[in-house]
Amino acid sequence: MGNKKLGRQSVALATPPSVAGYASVVGKKEGEGPLATTFDLIQQDDTFGEKSWEKAESTMQKLALSAALDKAGLSASNLDYILAGDLLNQCIGTGFAVRGQNVPFYGLYGACSTMAESLSVGAMLLDGGFGTHAACMTSSHFCSAERQYRTPLEYGGQRTPTAQWTVTGSGCVILSSEGAGPYVTHVTTGKIVDKGIKDANNMGAAMAPAAYETLLAHFQDTGRRPSDYDLILTGDLGQLGKEIVLDLLHRDGLEVPNLEDCGVLIYDLEGQDVHCGGSGCGCSAVVLTGLLLNGMKSGRWKRLLFCGTGALLSPTSTQQGESIPCICHAVAFSTQK
């Protein structure tokens, strides 16, 4: 069969998979932010009725999957694959959410790029003829992330000015090999980029070069320009990371006024005391499955480039003095095939 590769990192899907359903589930703080009206479910109790934050995170994923399947008019038995992952050690948020679904499953680890990674792999599996339906999913939870990556919440540790706030949320997209769109038309797979940033409280600066390089690769591989998109979304660079990526693009003569960042959009940066903005796998996932896909469905936007960014560090690698390897995967959506 024909090679669908464009350049070094991109592919054009021959039969672009369609978004059959999608859903977003968030916690209280996200439900008090500027995107509140775009979410399917806002839970006031961040435990989601569970006895631990890790179990709460699994419950969020189960709720997002169930709601997305409902909106697609499908059941789990229609799914050929679930592609999912999260930030918790050994991705237990996902493992325990997928348990009991009785669906073939591939676990992914892309840190906060996981929503884009799951969509990338899912779209290629469907386009390749390996199934007709795939659920692409991820989550993060402020409390489980803080406990694991930083310090117990009870310490009340002070946050640095460059810190971001881990989103409590889960997003799920059901892709189908047939449907009325929006469609996934292109995928640009990221390479790991590490410019030597070692401050685990400055993820935006660490991830911005990965976003920049994937954007350049996407434009070069596909021959598209930034203006070919109504909106270009980076994952969760936050305010500082967004400024860095725009600055890097500017140095190449690329002005991208239509670039927004999910980590900036999801909170009121001033009013909600989140410093540089949102982060976590759930950040870009719930902005995609709320604001963005709603906007495509309503005709507000015709073409979006969704660029999930992830920082592939761990507390151990930071303690061992390592810098932060980062990645960014880009997924192009269009209302037309």
Add this chain to the structure above:
Amino acid sequence: MGNKKLGRQSVALATPPSVAGYASVVGKKEGEGPLATTFDLIQQDDTFGEKSWEKAESTMQKLALSAALDKAGLSASNLDYILAGDLLNQCIGTGFAVRGQNVPFYGLYGACSTMAESLSVGAMLLDGGFGTHAACMTSSHFCSAERQYRTPLEYGGQRTPTAQWTVTGSGCVILSSEGAGPYVTHVTTGKIVDKGIKDANNMGAAMAPAAYETLLAHFQDTGRRPSDYDLILTGDLGQLGKEIVLDLLHRDGLEVPNLEDCGVLIYDLEGQDVHCGGSGCGCSAVVLTGLLLNGMKSGRWKRLLFCGTGALLSPTSTQQGESIPCICHAVAFSTQK
């Protein structure tokens, strides 16, 4: 394009990808075991010259990738994808190994099923026309795993009779869309199976039902029988887990005398004091990239079914009283397309 699905969980590859190169890198203990002559590199110093076990694990992956590329006559710039993961929190063994390779990368998390998962996804991406070369890779390290999952090695904690020994090793397979084989002909994607086992020192018993269900799905979906394979390999069930899976198959009237387990093969169970056998992502990875692919290349075996098994628990999930969700992915190899 045509749907390549067979039944609920399997696919037949239309243009089976070929194994262009493969390599195994192991530590001292594995090099003292019965498969010693099958490995490409045996390192006497388990630090691999690094200052931490986690960095040693990354170095192992880099060595395995480099050796596999050499044997394939390729360089990293020929790779369309690296698909890899490991057991460490946030998969840092992989992240830091892939950093600097300058290759599009998807991180996977399938615990000890990762070698089979990476081959599954890699084979489908190539067969789907999304590239021509993919590196499929994983690793585990006894010392990094013990520290993270159990207790500091310095405690000298006693091991239970059902415990397995985490393999220090990394395996890498380079798949190519063209070549002389062996070929990946079928993939059966696992579902999560959890029969309620809560003993994190009895992984074989926890994972055996997942292996059993994937084997049944594979035979049902493809219409093949166990005797259609020269050898059926489970990942790292160990002695007890292997007995359980054979017993489960026996109850269905399926006798599978050609089933072996990578966790049983890799050590001298009596002489090397490893209790139930080997485990860890590296276990099935180095048996595949040593004994198994060597045996296919030499004409000893024509058809193999490689079933990677993984336990998707974490220390946190165990502490919270959870049972162990498990998964098994099966990949069929053949010397004929």
